[in-house]
Amino acid sequence: MFENLSEKLERSFKLLKGEGKITEINVAETLKEVRKALLDADVNYKIAKNFTDEVKKLALGANVLNAVKPGQMMIKIVHDELAKLMGGTMTDIDLKGTPSVILVAGLQGSGKTTFSGKLANHLKSKKGRQPLLVACDVYRPAAVEQLKVLGASIGVPVFFEEGSTDPIAIAKAAVAHAKSKGYNVVIVDTAGRLAVDEAMMKEVTKIKDAIKPQEILFVVDSMTGQDAVNTAKEFNDRLDFSGVVLTKLDGDTRGGAALSIRSIVDKPIKFVSAGEKMESLDVFHPERMADRILGMGDIVSLVERAQEQFDTEEARKLHKKIAKNQFNFNDFLSQISQIKKMGNLKDLAGMIPGMNKMLKNVDIDDDAFKSIEAIIYSMTPAERENPELLNGSRRKRIASGSGTTIPEVNKLLKQFEETRKMMKMMTGGGKNIARMMGNM
Ligand code: GDP
Numbered sequence: 541m542f543e544n545l546s547e548k549l550e551r552s553f554k555l556l557k558g559e560g561k562i563t564e565i566n567v568a569e570t571l572k573e574v575r576k577a578l579l580d581a582d583v584n585y586k587i588a589k590n591f592t593d594e595v596k597k598l599a600l601g602a603n604v605l606n607a608v609k610p611g612q613m614m615i616k617i618v619h620d621e622l623a624k625l626m627g628g629t630m631t632d633i634d635l636k637g638t639p640s641v642i643l644v645a646g647l648q649g650s651g652k653t654t655f656s657g658k659l660a661n662h663l664k665s666k667k668g669r670q671p672l673l674v675a676c677d678v679y680r681p682a683a684v685e686q687l688k689v690l691g692a693s694i695g696v697p698v699f700f701e702e703g704s705t706d707p708i709a710i711a712k713a714a715v716a717h718a719k720s721k722g723y724n725v726v727i728v729d730t731a732g733r734l735a736v737d738e739a740m741m742k743e744v745t746k747i748k749d750a751i752k753p754q755e756i757l758f759v760v761d762s763m764t765g766q767d768a769v770n771t772a773k774e775f776n777d778r779l780d781f782s783g784v785v786l787t788k789l790d791g792d793t794r795g796g797a798a799l800s801i802r803s804i805v806d807k808p809i810k811f812v813s814a815g816e817k818m819e820s821l822d823v824f825h826p827e828r829m830a831d832r833i834l835g836m837g838d839i840v841s842l843v844e845r846a847q848e849q850f851d852t853e854e855a856r857k858l859h860k861k862i863a864k865n866q867f868n869f870n871d872f873l874s875q876i877s878q879i880k881k882m883g884n885l886k887d888l889a890g891m892i893p894g895m896n897k898m899l900k901n902v903d904i905d906d907d908a909f910k911s912i913e914a915i916i917y918s919m920t921p922a923e924r925e926n927p928e929l930l931n932g933s934r935r936k937r938i939a940s941g942s943g944t945t946i947p948e949v950n951k952l953l954k955q956f957e958e959t960r961k962m963m964k965m966m967t968g969g970g971k972n973i974a975r976m977m978g979n980m
Contacts, residue, residue: 542795546835548577549618556611562599570614571596582765582796587625587803595621619830625799626826631783631808633823634754635667639718641726641751645744645779646759647771648732651787651813653683655759656729657690658813658821663725664696672723674714675700676707676747677731687729694818697723707731711747728753736774744779756781757810760797763788768797769804776805783810786824790814798829867960869916869924876909914942915952927956 552573559566571592578588598617634640642659646652656673663669673691675698677683684700691698699714711728718726730747733740748756758781760768768786775781784801789812802809809824858875861867916924918941923929930938930953939946 542581542793542833545577545581545795546833548580549574549833550835552577553611553614553618556609556614559610562610562613564600566610567596567599567614574618578799581794581799584766584769584796584800584804587800590803591621591625615834619834622799622830622833623826625803626824626829627802627808628826630823630825630827631810633810634782635663635669635725637754639672639715639724639726640755641715641728641753642755642757643728643730643744643748643751643753644757644759644785645730645775645781646732646785647736647761648734650732650759650761651785652732652759653677653686653690653729654816655757655785655787655811655813655821656687656727657694657696658818659757659811660691660696660725660727661694661818662821664694669725670723671696671725671727672714672718672721673698674711674726674728676710676728678705678707678710679731683729683731690818707743708746708750711751715751726751736771741775741778748779755783757783757785758807759785759787760801761788762786762793762795762797762812763791765794765796766800769800772801772805776807781807783808785809785811785813787813790820795833862960865960869919869927869956872956873913873916873924876913911942911944911948912952915939915944915949918942927953 552570555570555573556562556566574595575588575592578591579585583591595614595617598621599614633642644652644656644659660671660673663671673687673696675684675687688698688700699710699717701710701713704710707730714728715726718724728747728751730744731740756779758772758775758779760772762768764771772784784805784807786798786801786809789798798809798812801807809826811821812824812829813821858867858871861871915938918938919930923934923938935946935949935953939949942949
């Protein structure tokens with residue numbers, strides 16, 4: 541996700557390396573590169589310009605501390621501005637009302653139906669809700685069928701009316717049905733078209749007026765870049781939606797939609813999805829996304845996902861170990877085996893600080909961790925517990941035992957050490973952020 545953008549931003553910060561302080565002259569070169577990186581990521585021109593203007597103002601006005609180098613200061617400023625650009629703080633979904641009614645709209649193929657299923661799954665498993673899915677796409681029988689299959693897979697009932705051609709009546713009947721049967725969330729999947737057209741807009745607007753949803757979520761395919769932003773604008777003008785859902789962030793999306801949409805429609809991004817599995821849905825946190833864009837990983841989301849799926853007692857123990865800097869190769873191994881069970885590997889791995897770069901250009905499948913695992917399995921139990929033992933001769937033995945090379949072993953050890961440091965700082969909370977910036 542966003543690898544190109546991350547890489548280009550990183551390169552632009554390097555231009556400040558060796559500079560004693562930020563000046564009009566040296567900052568100009570860096571900002572030119574930052575702007576180029578944003579434009580290449582398909583960010584709207586005006587937004588990119590405003591962004592760099594703001595960063596420049598902050599950088600030149602920044603109270604430069606002796607301990608912080610200009611490059612680090614710049615990373616911090618860009619990080620905070622990126623988070624701001626994407627909305628600043630997380631905006632939760634509104635589940636008031638009994639039932640709460642959520643209308644899902646967007647173009648055909650954007651991922652509406654898949655998202656409706658994921659949202660139902662999310663609300664059921666994480667918020668203890670009893671959702672009802674509603675199939676309002678009367679034009680494509682396949683769409684109704686798809687929702688039924690998804691509903692069955694997550695154990696959520698789907699409301700539909702065989703042979704009906706009136707989506708407004710279906711939506712109304714579904715809300716009444718939910719009230720009488722005690723479902724407390726109604727998720728209405730509507731029909732999309734390939735492009736914005738009048739009939740579709742009229743229909744969604746009518747459904748909106750008929751069922752008065754708390755939330756209207758606009759679903760958009762992030763791979764479509766600037767088009768996504770334009771479509772969002774058109775939908776918002778007509779529908780005044782309450783939140784955005786960005787899908788397909790697992791593809792080679794450049795990031796433009798995620799970075800531009802908020803400024804254009806002034807509505808929060810509420811969810812992002814990065815995969816076809818029902819579990820691939822994340823609540824959107826601008827700060828965490830900024831972390832990821834700048835290659836700091838998103839360990840918080842990773843831990844959260846792990847906690848949802850695995851033993852929380854284990855997670856607590858792990859957290860303690862990390863805080864005490866006792867995270868060792870056995871923990872690393874068990875993390876790998878858990879990650880394998882969690883879905884889209886590349887996406888998940890990208891949440892680990894430093895991993896994104898390591899895995900760039902690597903096609904990840906279940907074999908992706910093979911050589912890492914082979915190296916760890918070639919260590920003795922004592923070495924796994926205590927990586928400090930790994931001197932030159934032990935590394936050589938491990939390389940030959942695992943069928944890898946000494947540089948590969950060294951690379952893993954170095955990466956492990958960095959991860960360990962980074963994790964320790966992440967768990968230390970805000971007070972450690974400054975130190976983390978220093979280490980970078
Ligand atoms: P709709 O026409 O808007 O209802 O779109 P669908 O839900 O049918 O999705 C269109 C296609 O995109 C399907 O093949 C989905 O499996 C796929 N899809 C949806 N969300 C994601 C995602 O986050 N990542 C990926 N890779 N594919 C997705």
